[in-house]
Amino acid sequence: QQQVKQSPQSLIVQKGGISIINCAYENTAFDYFPWYQQFPGKGPALLIAIRPDVSEKKEGRFTISFNKSAKQFSLHIMDSQPGDSATYFCAASMEDGTSYGKLTFGQGTILTVHP
Amino acid sequence: NAGVTQTPKFQVLKTGQSMTLQCAQDMNHEYMSWYRQDPGMGLRLIHYSVGAGITDQGEVPNGYNVSRSTTEDFPLRLLSAAPSQTSVYFCASRTTIGTSSSYEQYFGPGTRLTVT
Numbered sequence: 470q471q472q473v474k475q476s477p478q479s480l481i482v483q484k485g486g487i488s489i490i491n492c493a494y495e496n497t498a499f500d501y502f503p504w505y506q507q508f509p510g511k512g513p514a515l516l517i518a519i520r521p522d523v524s525e526k527k528e529g530r531f532t533i534s535f536n537k538s539a540k541q542f543s544l545h546i547m548d549s550q551p552g553d554s555a556t557y558f559c560a561a562s563m564e565d566g567t568s569y570g571k572l573t574f575g576q577g578t579i580l581t582v583h584p
Numbered sequence: 585n586a587g588v589t590q591t592p593k594f595q596v597l598k599t600g601q602s603m604t605l606q607c608a609q610d611m612n613h614e615y616m617s618w619y620r621q622d623p624g625m626g627l628r629l630i631h632y633s634v635g636a637g638i639t640d641q642g643e644v645p646n647g648y649n650v651s652r653s654t655t656e657d658f659p660l661r662l663l664s665a666a667p668s669q670t671s672v673y674f675c676a677s678r679t680t681i682g683t684s685s686s687y688e689q690y691f692g693p694g695t696r697l698t699v700t
Contacts, residue, residue, distance in 0.1 A: 475626070501687055512588075512674050512691030513627070558626055564687060570615045570634075570678060571642065572689065574626035 472496050475559050475575025482582050488546040490578045492559035495540065499561035503572070504533065504544050507556045516557070517544070549582045556580070586610050588692035590675050596698045597665040605660040605695050607675030614680040616658040617689070620644065620671040627674065633658055634680060665699045672696050 475492045482488045494502075503518035519526045519533040519542065526533045532545040546553055559575040562568075591606045609616065617632035619642075629642030633652040647669060649661040658677075662669060676689040 473626075478624070503687070505691075510693075512676075512693050514691065515688045518687065562687075569680065569687075570617065570689065571629055571632065572619075572627070573643075574619075574628070576624055576626045 472573050473559060473561050473575045475578060477578060478576065479579040480581070482549045482580065484549065484551060484582055484584050486549050486582075488544075488549045488553070488580055488582070490544045490557055490559070490580070491541065492543065492575050493539075493541045494561050494573075496561070496563075496573075497540065498563050498565075498568075499573075501562045501564045502533070502535065502542050503560050503562075504531075505558045505560060505574075507558065507577075513558060546580075549580075551582045551584050554580055554582050588675055588677055588690050590673075590692035590695050592695060593693070594696050596700065597662070598700055599665060599667060601665050603662050603665065605662075605673055605675075605697075607658045607660065607692060608656050609658075609675075609677040609690070610656065611677060611679075611690065612655060613677035613690075614655065616652065616675065616677045617642070618648070618650065618658070618660045619674045619676065619691075621674060621694075622671050630660065630673075662697075667699050670697060670699045 504516045505513035506516045507513040530547045535542045560572040588609045614635045618630040619627040621627045631650040633639045673695045675692040678689045
């Protein structure tokens, strides 16, 4: 049962463009939503994360938009660069006292930024 | 700080063989976990541990065994390898205290396992 659905599967963007990746979740108990970036041959690394008490979080060129009522969140990469070419995973977890840390991942999006 | 380390990087097994994937972290993290990554399926949780002597099952635990005798180490054992266990395996760790800024999980570089 896939509780976090991610789209698109792959994305090609020109340098300087905006990359947008979307995720939808089912479990309303999720309260922590991170995005991970993974380069070939490496482990995933945390890029940015959001809690449901805010609708948007920005860190440099990366922004998470969160819509609690629609159970959706998205990653926006502004001014996309070739160095941003990687696989991106959204994830969700419940950070209460008993269930913390168990990340449910989306299927992943392969982003290619052409120079 | 080496962070999270995993050995081996690559492994080929024959069906029915057993092996142990090693994972160690030097950040004094209480929480450690194992994920497997398969194309089109993201990462799925196999087993996790909230501290030495405490382990529990994740989403896909069948065919895998874990133990946690120290804070630093969390090995994953394949009891009798099957082709369906061909995957990339990642170990991760995080702290269990603090605010949401401490929820970050640190992943190792992965072990690519092929079972023939």
